[in-house]
Amino acid sequence: MATTTPEEAIAGALRRPRKPLIAKRRHRQVVLTYLFLIPAATVFILYRLIPLGWNFVLSFQFWSPTAPAEFAGLYHYEEMFLFDDVFRDALKNTLIYMLTAPIGIIMALGLAMLVNSQIRSRGLYRTLIFLSYPLMTVGVGIIWRWLYDEKVGLFNFILRSLGLIDEPIAFLESFSTALASVMAAAIWQILGFFMIILLTGLQNIPEHLYEAASIDGANRWRQFYRITLPLLRPSIFLCLIIGIIASFTSFDLIFVMTNGGPGHATELLITYIYRSAFQLSQFDYAGALTVVMFVFFITIAILANFVAGGDAGKVDIN
């Protein structure tokens, strides 16, 4: 029988795999998966699910911080849909404001195609266009407020210098232009982000598909709508969903630029919720508004993903 030296015994012990805490490999993988999920899931439950559930409960109650809760049934919903003109304005404005997504996508697609072509300094253009996205929204609001300013604003200065207007335009103070003006700023901010997503999508379309199409007889325009657009569909719908989310939650830009005014010309659901809860202290009513916004929003997101074929954002060219 072979004998083992102490050195060999130590080396053998070091080589021997440590017995795992959980014996089965599959169980270990499941535990590991949940361990990774716990931090994100905790934040999601604490800051998303619980407030949403609380809002849902609140929307069926009369509640204020100083009085005990009382069951209200559908009172707040009736109030909202039958009597509240501001809610209707906010809903209409939110729907209009959602147009920032498709408009931004169309513009970003044009830019993405431009910076994807063989133009010189395209890397520089990509950076410049993307620069607007990481800016803080409050900063964007301040910049655009200055651009729109009646007295010292750049737009009025240019329009007057070109002789196109005699009197300065009150972009943010006029009922007819305020919402469009804020939308322009929102589009400017998100344009770079859309462009990057679409550019990635464009770069995933193999060049030989265009070559095959050109040999097959498709001109540039036909290549665009028979090859580029269908293959970009996941990227476009990803942008659309992100754009819709952004427009629904675009509180800070409105808050800084117009605070919902003039009147309620730029009031969105999100700003109206804030106003109801924290300025008018109608937390129960704000809860009902939040539930409606959530249902509205989730329906649009599901619809967009459905139209995208359930693969929004997917990159698969095979």
Next chain:
Amino acid sequence: MATVTLNSLYKNYGETEVVHGIDLEVGHQEFVVLVGPSGCGKSTTLRMVAGLEDITRGEIWIDDTCVNELEPQHRDIAMVFQDYALYPHMSVFQNMAFSLQYRGHDKSDIRRRVLAAADILNISELLERRPKQLSGGQRQRVAMGRAIVRDPKVFLFDEPLSNLDAKLRVSMRGEIKKLHRRVATTSIYVTHDQVEAMTLADRIVIMNAGNIEQIGTPDEVYSKPASVFVAGFVGSPTMNLLPAELTAADDGLAVRLDNDIALRIPETKRQRYANYVGQPVVFGLRPENILWSPNGAAQNDALIRRTAEEIEPLGSDTLVFFSIGGREVVGRLPPNSVRRIGETVSVLPEMDAMQLFDPASGKAI
């Protein structure tokens, strides 16, 4: 009638010239294969014919039309790409119908043509599928179907089989050959695989570093390579190439390979090589022209005895490697002729099949 003519064709990328003025005529219904190593300019040449690359200088004619300035869609060509280039979001039917939609065919005609092409290629049952639901071979068939459905003047193939596994490649090679016999369209085929070139081509164009080294039938480029490059490129294993010296023998010429090996030049070749006596040459001989001679008479001055350094049994025959003058030589010998490394192997070179090349220019003498 469809011919393709390249006149002094040049291609530059910036300052770098990659195709150096090539001339080529592809006849009506001819199947010409451009073959060469990576970077030799064969794909670039094909893409210039397709209109996917601009021409720096020279002319490309399809029949009697100079197509230099024509867009790809106006050249009446069809191309099969290496990566198939099937439209992933379209069904097989839509892929094949795509080109017909832009050429004024009505729906019933498109359907008829697609079904006919699908029938030829045995893909009728795949018409509703998307490319990602197909195997590599099926995708390749669809790519060919897309090309033949239009009945173009010229087919261009850009390494269409290189993404397939070895077995499928052999069967698809046969399919392409059958297809060409059936539709008889003028074809230019690019590959780096010389076996593919040999088996498919009516004529082979061997390219190297942007130049044409040789144009000829598969037989010609194999048995009469125009240069050392061609000799070393065509064939598997390739031709044995050995530095040698041409010397005058008692009653003729001999090629000296090593101190102990001087092989007599056959009488039929003496006149051609007479001017090179005393000069260094490159001696070339195909492995199958090295004959096993176990009972070769020792006094036969052509008999070469060497030690086998490596053996590769291939079943039908055995490749035996040995050295002459420090250079490796391979002979294709009968199976089991040499069983072990280190055994002495006796061979006789078949001198009627030998080639001599000028070592300076690399060209055949």
